[in-house]
Amino acid sequence: SLPCSFGDQYRGCGHYVRIYQTGITYDCARPNCRLSAAHMHRTARNCGCNMEFSDHRRVRNLFQTKCDACLEYEGGGSDGYGHRTGRHG
Numbered sequence: 001s002l003p004c005s006f007g008d009q010y011r012g013c014g015h016y017v018r019i020y021q022t023g024i025t026y027d028c029a030r031p032n033c034r035l036s037a038a039h040m041h042r043t044a045r046n047c048g049c050n051m052e053f054s055d056h057r058r059v060r061n062l063f064q065t066k067c068d069a070c071l072e073y074e075g076g077g078s079d080g081y082g083h084r085t086g087r088h089g
Contacts (some may be wrong), residue, residue, distance in 0.1 A: 009059045012066035016057055021075055 003025050029035040031040040034051040041047035066074075
């Protein structure tokens with residue numbers, strides 16, 4: 001199963017920042033996934049199938065800069081317009 005979420009993609013650091021989830025889930029339709037309707041061991045209680053939960057990401061905005069968390073980690077920041085203010089200290 002894949003929940004659908006919308007977020008911002010930052011090319012500068014490669015991070016995806018989730019803004020919100022839609023509440024819509026997609027079935028992966030894999031027989032070896034315990035969360036799928038196509039699961040092959042429907043009656044087994046303890047099968048060894050994968051129960052991995054991943055995210056169907058939809059990009060709302062694509063930025064060429066780094067995300068705010070990376071900018072703050074590097075010691076820089078941004079003003080109210082998204083421009084870097086430089087390193088402090």
